[in-house]
Amino acid sequence: MEHRPGRRRGIAAIVLLVLGAVILGGVTVAKTVDPPARYTEGRQAGWTMTPTYTNGESIYLEPVAKGKLRRGDVVLASVPWSLQKTQMNRVVAVGGDRIRYKPSSKVAGQYRLVLNGAPLDEPYLEDWKHPSGVAFDVTVPKGYVFLMADHRMNSDGSQYPNNGPVPVGKVTAKVVSYPMAKLAVWGQLAGALVMLIGAALAGVARRARGRARAAAATAAPAAPAVAASVPAPAAPAVAASVPAPSGGEAQAPVAPGGRADVSS
Secondary structure (H helix, E strand, C coil), X not given: CCCCXXXXXXXXXXXXXXXXXXXXXXXXXXXXXXXXXXXXXXXXXXXXXXXXXXXXXXXXEECCCCCCCCCCCEEEECCCCCCCCCEEEEEEEECCCEEEECCCCCECCECCCEECCEECCCCCCCCCCCCCCCCEEEECCCCEEEEEXXXXXXXXXXXXXXXXXXXXXXXXXXXXXCCHHHHHHHHHHHHHHHHHHHHHHHHHHHHHHHHHHHHHHHCCCCCCCCCCCCCXXXXXCCCCCCCCCCCCCCCCCCCCCXXXXXXX
């Protein structure tokens, strides 16, 4: 198959243009159908959430949709045990859950909280050996959440009897690793950038084809020269006939070196 200049670039340009259009269009449609929540930026105060969040670390906060709190979510809530207006904690149990702990007993070889009869896996804890400084056994009421910080030995929480579960309405924001609104903007920018690269590549391919056509036109061979005509060879000369002498007989030809016989 003959290789055409700029063909590969042209194919790559089409692929990039289509890909960029899909990304840009998909993110735009998704934002229109389900607009991402607005977010704010803040900073963690204190060491109660280490090692997940350290003091002074930047955090992103999104509004909490009704009924969207799940176990494991990190939230900002107005809690009775904090001197500040709000404090960062983790949702360990939700309404209807039974959460309990006994410091004197191990579960599955380690000290674990027990959630609804099963050991609770908490890889985010500062110290696996001490998931709580006190024993408790609480069934969380509907409309409440059970909050605990990640640094259990250096924080307060719902595990203490004078605190208990917190009403869902006291949760003011949800802490996210990266806000969807920001991801959507980056997605749109990425789609637009891919399309720009595709358009630039298409222009390069078009110029390459133009240069190839110009070069082909310049290098076209000239019309072949007409061969010069060669004159035909001259006709062989015809031997002149010798007339016989008048009134006499024709003489016989004389052989080389001999004599001619003459009749008497």
